[in-house]
Amino acid sequence: MKNHIIFFSGGKSSFSVADWVKTKYPEDNIVLYFTDTKWEDDDLYRFINEASDALELPMLTHAEGLNPIELMFEKKLVFNSRIGDCSKVLKMRVARQFLKKGIEPEVVEWRNKQYLKSDDFVTDATLYFGIGWEEMHREGPIRKNWKPFDVVMPMIEEVIDNAEILKKYGLTEPRLYKMGFAHNNCMGRCVKAGMGHHRNLREQMPEVFKELMEQEHHLKVCVDAFRYIKKIPDDEIDEEYREFLYRQLDDAYRDYFYGRAKKPKVYVSPALTMEKGLIEFTTYSFMKRSRKGVTKPFPLRDLNREIQQESSQIDIHDVGGCGCFVEFDENDNDDDASETMSCKINTN
Incomplete structure (x- = not known):
């Protein structure tokens, strides 16, 4: 009896792959493996649960315990089209630690475990991905990243x-x-998605778009304040007080980004006073290229304004997306994956 692990994303293709594997290897040990970002649409959970029931296959769910917004807050970094650590940390790292090192994450849940034919379902397992011919640019990196596991992509190899x-x-x-x-990922809130994707999000789920826009704004303010504190010259502030300011600012926003408050707590300090425009905002979801070819920050508030003005600058074909399980961070220390990232600042 062989082991088969299907990376179950909540999309239609991964469901088709699961059916393909069960049809071809009905007597083998098959597991549906879902890495949860904790930021998914309720209907995604409905779908994967019904799929597990219908296929009569066990489904293992792993999660780091953070969603992408919380991860951005912990890293004090606003993700964008070039930086999407949510997929690296919340999906790829979680899966790699478990399958290659046997390290389980914060959240472990089973559904239909009675269909599991052997508790050892990782040894010499074949891994399956719902990658189709239109995403063949992901094939090479995925195969490379998951060595020495055998990787099969039926949507490329079969009709x-x-x-x-x-x-x-x-x-x-x-x-x-x-x-x-x-x-069907992240309830349409993918940080690497483009203009067309976010315009559709605004049209289809205006309340979700509005909340995302507000979260982006508060996250920028938080990140810029941290960077401002970091830039205070050493001769004007001792390290102990600098760390105190970091912690105070961290506490001021933590309730908001972890869903315990509707607005960030107000924290006022002379050391945090900033003139308007002193520190340039980073971008959140995508970058806009100007007529001169220079890439500029283009946050959701700007997109919202241009949509309202029916601007011709919006590229409706700019959909984008993260393409999970492609970009592994070779410098990432798996052993430190659970380390808290509060008050750490990325200034790249």
């Missing part, structure tokens, strides 16, 4: 109709596809 597989089990596809999104 599989997702609609037919859904019909076979009588499942309703995740609602984000019906809303025009290219994937």
